[in-house]
Amino acid sequence: MAKIIDLFNEAADTITKEYIQQRQIISFAEYLAEFAKGPKLHLRDAAGYLLDAIDHFGSSQVAQPWGTQVRYKIFDQEFADPSERLVGQETAQNAVRAAIAGQVRDGRVNRLILIYGPNGSAKSTFIKCLFRGLAHYSRLDEGALYRFRWIFPTRKTSHGTIGFGARLKRDNLASFAHLEDDQIDATVECEVRDHPLLLLPKDQRLRVINHSLEQQGITDYQAPDHFMEASLCHRCRQVADALMRTHQGDIRKVLAHIQVERWAISRRYRRGLVQVGPQMSADASQRQVTADRNLSALPIELQNMTLFETFGPLVDGAGGMVEFEDMLKRPIDAFKYLLGTIETGEVMLGQSILKLNTVLLATTNDDMLEAFRGHHEFPSFRDRLTLVPVPYITQRSSEQRIYELQLVPNLGRHTAPHAVAAVAHWAVLSRLHKPDHNNYPKPIRNIIKKLTVKEKCDLYNDGTCPQGLSSEERALLRESLNDMRAEDSTGWAYEGRYGASPRLIRQVLLRASLSDEFECLSPFAVIEELKQLATKVREHPFLEREKEDGGYHHHDAFADIVEDQVLDAIENDVRSASGLVEESRYEDLLTRYVNHVSHVVKGEKLLSETTDTYEEPDESMMSSVEKKLGLEKNIKEFRENLISRIAAKAIENPGEKISPAMVFPEYLRRLKAAYFEENRQKVAAAARPALAILNEEDKYLEKDEKKTGKMLIKNLTKSDNYCKKCTRDALVRLLSKRFDKK
Numbered sequence: 031m032a033k034i035i036d037l038f039n040e041a042a043d044t045i046t047k048e049y050i051q052q053r054q055i056i057s058f059a060e061y062l063a064e065f066a067k068g069p070k071l072h073l074r075d076a077a078g079y080l081l082d083a084i085d086h087f088g089s090s091q092v093a094q095p096w097g098t099q100v101r102y103k104i105f106d107q108e109f110a111d112p113s114e115r116l117v118g119q120e121t122a123q124n125a126v127r128a129a130i131a132g133q134v135r136d137g138r139v140n141r142l143i144l145i146y147g148p149n150g151s152a153k154s155t156f157i158k159c160l161f162r163g164l165a166h167y168s169r170l171d172e173g174a175l176y177r178f179r180w181i182f183p184t185r186k187t188s189h190g191t192i193g194f195g196a197r198l199k200r201d202n203l204a205s206f207a208h209l210e211d212d213q214i215d216a217t218v219e220c221e222v223r224d225h226p227l228l229l230l231p232k233d234q235r236l237r238v239i240n241h242s243l244e245q246q247g248i249t250d251y252q253a254p255d256h257f258m259e260a261s262l263c264h265r266c267r268q269v270a271d272a273l274m275r276t277h278q279g280d281i282r283k284v285l286a287h288i289q290v291e292r293w294a295i296s297r298r299y300r301r302g303l304v305q306v307g308p309q310m311s312a313d314a315s316q317r318q319v320t321a322d323r324n325l326s327a328l329p330i331e332l333q334n335m336t337l338f339e340t341f342g343p344l345v346d347g348a349g350g351m352v353e354f355e356d357m358l359k360r361p362i363d364a365f366k367y368l369l370g371t372i373e374t375g376e377v378m379l380g381q382s383i384l385k386l387n388t389v390l391l392a393t394t395n396d397d398m399l400e401a402f403r404g405h406h407e408f409p410s411f412r413d414r415l416t417l418v419p420v421p422y423i424t425q426r427s428s429e430q431r432i433y434e435l436q437l438v439p440n441l442g443r444h445t446a447p448h449a450v451a452a453v454a455h456w457a458v459l460s461r462l463h464k465p466d467h468n469n470y471p472k473p474i475r476n477i478i479k480k481l482t483v484k485e486k487c488d489l490y491n492d493g494t495c496p497q498g499l500s501s502e503e504r505a506l507l508r509e510s511l512n513d514m515r516a517e518d519s520t521g522w523a524y525e526g527r528y529g530a531s532p533r534l535i536r537q538v539l540l541r542a543s544l545s546d547e548f549e550c551l552s553p554f555a556v557i558e559e560l561k562q563l564a565t566k567v568r569e570h571p572f573l574e575r576e577k578e579d580g581g582y583h584h585h586d587a588f589a590d591i592v593e594d595q596v597l598d599a600i601e602n603d604v605r606s607a608s609g610l611v612e613e614s615r616y617e618d619l620l621t622r623y624v625n626h627v628s629h630v631v632k633g634e635k636l637l638s639e640t641t642d643t644y645e646e647p648d649e650s651m652m653s654s655v656e657k658k659l660g661l662e663k664n665i666k667e668f669r670e671n672l673i674s675r676i677a678a679k680a681i682e683n684p685g686e687k688i689s690p691a692m693v694f695p696e697y698l699r700r701l702k703a704a705y706f707e708e709n710r711q712k713v714a715a716a717a718r719p720a721l722a723i724l725n726e727e728d729k730y731l732e733k734d735e736k737k738t739g740k741m742l743i744k745n746l747t748k749s750d751n752y753c754k755k756c757t758r759d760a761l762v763r764l765l766s767k768r769f770d771k772k
C-alpha cells in the first residue's frame with residue numbers, strides 16, 4: 031500500500047503540473063505562432079466549440095426495439111461521475127446536437143434551445159452533462175482556449191519614478207508578457223474574455239486568418255461570423271485606442287502590452303458556464319469603475335478615461351453556455367429582451383455593444399410552455415426558439431437504470447432482485463397511451479386495437495410482441511414502433527408528459543426501503559407502496575386520467591400486472607437455480623431441429639454423431655418441437671420458409687456465424703415456455719424444501735429434498751443478487767401466490 035506521503039506527493043505533482051499547464055503565459059506573437067499551427071481549433075465560436083466538445087467524447091449506436099439510435103458519450107459522463115449520467119433520451123440528444131450544428135452552419139448563435147418536459151424529467155441532468163463535458167474539454171489540448179490581459183510595466187527605478195514618455199531599457203522589449211510580477215505596475219483584465227485575434231484590426235485579422243488556413247491547406251473552412259464581425263469589448267477598445275495614441279500608431283508597441291494565457295471553462299467560477307435562476311433578470315449590464323487601486327497605477331493617458339465594467343450572465347458565459355432555468359417563470363419582458371439579443375446577435379450595454387458569443391439553453395415545464403404558446407406574441411418568438419422535448423422515459427429497463435444508478439447505492443439496505451424493476455414497470459405503465467389503431471397498416475390494425483398496456487410496455491422495452499402473432503405481423507408491429515412513439519408528439523398530450531414522475535417513484539422506493547415487514551428492499555414492499563399510491567387520486571392528478579380499453583390508465587390494476595411480472599421473474603430464477611434445465615438446452619434443441627429440417631427440405635440424410643452413419647432426419651423430434659411451437663397445419667411450408675429465412679440472414683451478414691436462436695428468438699421463447707409449463711411442479715418441489723431450510727424447519731425433510739433445497743439456496747445466493755433474507759421472502763410469495771393457492 032502506498033504511504034500517505036507518497037499519495038500527497040503524487041497529488042501535489044499533479045496539481046503543479048496542471049497549474050503550469052493552465053498558466054501557460056505567452057506573448058501576442060507567441061500566440062500567433064500557436065494559432066498558425068491549428069487555425070481551425072482557434073477559430074471556433076461558442077457553438078462550434080460546444081459541437082466539437084460533444085463530438086470529442088464520441089458516440090455509440092444503441093439498438094432499440096424501434097431502431098438504432100446514436101447516443102453521445104458526453105451524456106454518459108465517463109470522464110466525471112457516471113452515476114450522474116443522462117439515462118436514455120437519445121432523441122433529445124440528437125435534437126440538441128443538430129440544433130447546435132445548425133448554429134455552426136449559420137455562422138452564429140441565432141436561436142435559443144428551449145428544453146421542455148414534465149416536472150422531474152431529466153431536463154437539468156441533460157444540461158449538467160453538457161456543462162461538465164464542456165468544462166472537461168476545455169482542460170484538454172484540443173479544447174485549449176486563450177484570453178488576454180493588458181500589462182503595464184512598472185515606471186519605478188532605483189532612482190524613483192520616471193514619466194511615461196521617458197525610456198527604460200525594458201520599453202524596448204518586444205513584449206511585456208514575460209515580465210516578473212514585481213516589474214508590473216498594473217494589469218487590465220478583459221471580463222468578456224475577448225478572443226486574442228480581435229486585437230488585430232479587421233483587415234489584418236482576416237489576412238492572418240486566411241493566410242494561416244491556406245498554409246495548413248484548409249480551403250473549405252468558413253470561419254464563424256464572430257471573427258469577421260466582432261470587435262474588442264468596450265474597455266479593451268478604450269485601452270487599445272489610448273495606447274495607439276501613446277505609441278503613435280505603432281501596433282507592435284501596443285501589442286507588447288498583451289499577455290495571452292489559457293483559460294478553462296468552469297461553472298463554479300462562472301467562466302463560460304452560467305446558470306441563471308428565474309428570479310435573475312439582468313442578463314448583461316455595465317457600470318463605471320471607480321476607485322480601483324489597480325487602475326490608479328495605470329499610465330496617465332489611461333487614468334483619464336472613464337472605465338466601464340461589464341457584468342451579468344451573458345458576459346460571464348461568453349465563449350461557453352448559459353442556461354436559463356425555468357425560463358418562462360421570468361417576466362415576459364426579460365424573455366423578449368433575450369430573444370431580441372439573439373436576433374441581432376448583440377447585447378446592448380449602457381455605453382456599448384457586446385457581440386453575443388454564447389450558446390443559449392433554457393428549460394421549462396410543459397404547463398408553462400403551453401401557457402406561453404397562447405401568448406399573442408408567441409408567433410414572433412417562435413422562429414428564434416428550437417424546442418426540444420425531454421419526456422418521461424417509456425422504456426422500463428431505462429427507467430430502472432435511473433434508480434439503480436442514483437438511489438440504490440444510498441439506500442443502506444440490501445436491494446432484493448426485481449424490486450427496482452417492479453417500480454420502473456409501474457412508472458412506465460402509468461405513462462403509456464392507448465395507440466390509435468387507425469394510424470397503422472391494415473394487417474396489424476386489429477392487433478393494435480387489442481394491444482393492452484402491459485403488451486405495449488413489453489413492446490417498448492425489448493420488442494416482445496403479444497403471443498400468437500405470425501412472424502409477418504410481428505415484423506409489421508415492430509416497424510410501427512417509431513410511429514407509435516411519435517403518435518401524439520405534435521400535441522400537448524404527448525406520450526411521456528403525464529404519469530408518475532421519477533421524483534414520485536424515488537419516494538416510493540424510499541418508503542418501501544423502510545418497510546417493517548421486509549429486511550431488504552423487497553419487490554413486495556414496493557408493490558404494497560404502489561397500491562397505496564394508486565389510491566391517492568387527490569394528490570396526483572395523473573391518477574385521474576380517463577380509463578381506456580386495454581388497461582390504459584387503470585392505475586389501480588397496475589400493481590397486479592407488476593406483481594405477476596415479479597412472480598414470473600422469481601419463478602424463472604428458481605428454475606435456473608434449481609438446476610432443472612440449463613438455458614442452453616432449448617437453444618440446442620432449436621439448432622438440432624433446424625438442422626434436421628434443412629435435411630428434410632433438401633431430401634438428404636444426415637450424419638449421426640453417435641453411430642457415424644447416415645440416417646433419416648428424426649421425424650418424432652421435429653414434430654414434438656413443432657407441437658411446442660404451436661403449429662398444427664402447413665408444416666411443409668413452415669419448414670421451407672424456415673430454411674429460406676436462415677439462408678437470407680446468412681446472405682445479409684456475410685462472414686458471420688448465424689445461429690437459429692438469433693434468427694428465431696420467438697421460437698426459442700416458445701420452446702422454453704412449453705418446457706416450463708411441463709415442469710412447473712418441479713419448481714415448487716425445489717422451493718418447498720429450500721424454504722423449510724431457511725425457516726429452520728428442515729427436520730422432517732427427506733435426504734434428497736434437503737439436497738435439492740440446499741442447492742437451490744446456494745445457487746440463488748451465489749451471485750450477490752439474493753441474500754438469504756430476500757430468498758426466503760421470494761420463496762414464501764412464490765409458493766403462496768402460485769403453487770399453494772387454495
Ligand SMILES: [Zn+2]
Nearest residue numbers: 220224263266
Ligand atoms: Zn475585452
Ligand SMILES: [Zn+2]
Nearest residue numbers: 444550753756
Ligand atoms: Zn436481501
